[in-house]
Amino acid sequence: MPELPEVETVRRQLEPRLLGTVVTEGWSFPSPKFTDAPAAAGARITSVARRGKYLLVGLHGPEDQQHRELVVHLGMTGRLSVRAAAGSDLPDDAYLRARWYLDDGRSLDFHDVRRFGRVAVVPAGEYTRLATLAALGPEPWDPAFDGPSLRAYVNARRRYVKTLLLSQRPVAGVGNIYADEALWRAQVHPQSRRLTRAQADRLAGTVREVLTEGVANGGTTLRDYRDADGAEGANQHHLDCYGRGGQPCHRCGTELRATVVDARGTTYCPTCQRR
DNA sequence: GTGATAACCTGCTCGC
DNA sequence: TGCGAGCAGGTTATCA
CATH class of the missing domain: 3.20.190.10 (MutM-like, N-terminal)
Structure with a gap:
């Protein structure tokens, strides 16, 4: 995707x-x-x-x-x-x-x-x-996207933070894979409806991190994605969370949980990412 | 304006 | 082997 x-x-x-x-x-x-x-x-x-x-x-x-x-x-x-x-x-x-x-x-x-x-x-x-x-939000590397702007956007609404990341409004370009990865790294539960300052700062940083690494690795190929030369990306070999439901968390060892959040397949760590 | 939900679309997997 | 059901998910449309 x-x-x-x-x-x-x-x-x-x-x-x-x-x-x-x-x-x-x-x-x-x-x-x-x-x-x-x-x-x-x-x-x-x-x-x-x-x-x-x-x-x-x-x-x-x-x-x-x-x-x-x-x-x-x-x-x-x-x-x-x-x-x-x-x-x-x-x-x-x-x-x-x-x-x-x-x-x-x-x-x-x-x-x-x-x-x-x-x-x-x-x-x-x-x-x-x-x-x-x-209505696209700022690019992830735009100074307009930071912890305070993300927190203000999320806390002004009642929807899950993952749903809002996927809406393209607080920041542009995040899809299901990188949303799960960024939330895991920031230790934020995908169904959080409010962010603390610390969580928002971490999440803004991890959104930038996972997207930067994704670009460096030529994208993530799970099934369909190919680049303009028909080659697969390599980022799927570096995923910590997305698609790893049932496998141990790379941070704490707890079994990652697969669920559905607003009709999107979602993976998270029930220990690291508490609500 | 916001939130919730369905529809679009087709290859793939799984169970029978 | 063949069939049908369910799943995957980004965006758009519709309704409340």
Whole structure:
């Protein structure tokens, strides 16, 4: 499941391969989630950026057009890759959801088995069609995200801290894997509804830590995630909590507990992470 | 504005 | 071997 580290890994791989190329044509799978794809045709790619889990490809059209952005969310199973010498053949991949033909003969392909991903072409910076992106919280490394800001956000609401981390509002880019890891490291119970100053400071720090390490390890591959080269990440070998229900806690030895929090599979240590 | 819930979607696993 | 049920989960829509 692509979260911030996985999207950042893909971004870093795609940037040098796409910058300066011109999208000559676009194809989309017939679903409203992807039908924006052909709208990128005719534009030069001037940047490959990221906000939270969204990939933002800057498009610079002819002089009479305003700058636009191709927004791609990988959803659960989305993969982006650059295919050599695509030509103009019809898509031969049953799970291909969008393809952008480039002026050098290559193509940028978006493959997404479960169709949880999404593609949009919007005027640069105008995200009103993408509510989550429009309301996205600060990046984890933004000074605006710290213990006090996280505590203020959580304590002003009645929802579980894990649910709020996944909402993308207090901080951008956290998904189920890194939420469990950050909460375990900070020794905060996922169903806490309030944070002390110390807990909030720890949690803000561990959110940054686990995401930084995730990027350094090329992302986490549990089942579907592959980078732009089709390779698996390595961060799954460094997980302390997520998916380890029934196994001993790396900190205290207690058996980790697997449960469900707001419909999300959740693992935590009942000893280290007391409510 | 906030919170709760269902729907989307399909490969995989498990039990029968 | 084949079938059906349940599960995985990020985002969006809907309702209270």
